[in-house]
Amino acid sequence: DAKTTQPPSMDCAEGRAANLPCNHSTISGNEYVYWYRQIHSQGPQYIIHGLKNNETNEMASLIITEDRKSSTLILPHATLRDTAVYYCIVRVGFEGGKLIFGQGTELSVKP
Amino acid sequence: NAGVTQTPKFQVLKTGQSMTLQCAQDMNHNSMYWYRQDPGMGLRLIYYSASEGTTDKGEVPNGYNVSRLNKREFSLRLESAAPSQTSVYFCASSGSLGDASRYNEQFFGPGTRLTVL
Numbered sequence: 063d064a065k066t067t068q069p070p071s072m073d074c075a076e077g078r079a080a081n082l083p084c085n086h087s088t089i090s091g092n093e094y095v096y097w098y099r100q101i102h103s104q105g106p107q108y109i110i111h112g113l114k115n116n117e118t119n120e121m122a123s124l125i126i127t128e129d130r131k132s133s134t135l136i137l138p139h140a141t142l143r144d145t146a147v148y149y150c151i152v153r154v155g156f157e158g159g160k161l162i163f164g165q166g167t168e169l170s171v172k173p
Numbered sequence: 174n175a176g177v178t179q180t181p182k183f184q185v186l187k188t189g190q191s192m193t194l195q196c197a198q199d200m201n202h203n204s205m206y207w208y209r210q211d212p213g214m215g216l217r218l219i220y221y222s223a224s225e226g227t228t229d230k231g232e233v234p235n236g237y238n239v240s241r242l243n244k245r246e247f248s249l250r251l252e253s254a255a256p257s258q259t260s261v262y263f264c265a266s267s268g269s270l271g272d273a274s275r276y277n278e279q280f281f282g283p284g285t286r287l288t289v290l
Contacts, residue, residue, distance in 0.1 A: 094274050104279030108279060113274070153274070155272075155274035162232075163215035163217075163276060
């Protein structure tokens with residue numbers, strides 16, 4: 063699986079957009095980009111995933127560069143409840159796939 | 174739907190004791206996983222089961238055994254607990270829903286907080 067690199071921490075003002083970057087320069091053509099978050103002491107929560115095209119759901123948007131070497135998770139209007147550790151994971155899609163959680167980005171949303 | 178449930182929520186063991194952590198899912202998922210998370214660290218995969226009747230080792234399998242009892246249930250056993258196994262244990266499940274990429278959309282349980290003295 064391709065390795066990912068994320069900043070260890072970021073701050074964001076409440077109500078503003080939070081843009082979380084992820085580098086995955088060795089990604090291969092059949093690997094997807096997945097984003098999870100973990101709110102303190104809870105189990106991780108799936109947010110969104112994508113292959114080539116930008117994706118949007120009710121939680122967030124995912125922007126993947128044309129060369130697929132990096133991506134950005136966007137929380138359009140961050141709230142205090144979005145304070146969490148965000149994990150970017152690159153993985154092929156198949157049954158029994160093992161997710162490797164790195165250190166992630168600790169996002170602090172401040173009033 | 175309850176999603177993924179884990180029992181117990183908390184447990185304290187003495188070194189050398191054994192115990193089984195239980196996990197069940199009601200989403201008809203084929204794959205199930207056990208992770209551990211030490212303080213300030215990311216999750217590490219212990220064992221996983223791609224489908225009923227199969228299990229495979231993850232990153233940190235030593236000291237653990239698993240049983241995929243049926244499609245719904247996946248248990249994790251510590252035969253002789255050690256202080257190094259003090260951690261939070263998360264169970265997860267996933268299924269393709271007809272799209273291979275969704276096998277990595279894992280649903281996690283609330284965790285079991287285990288302390289080994």
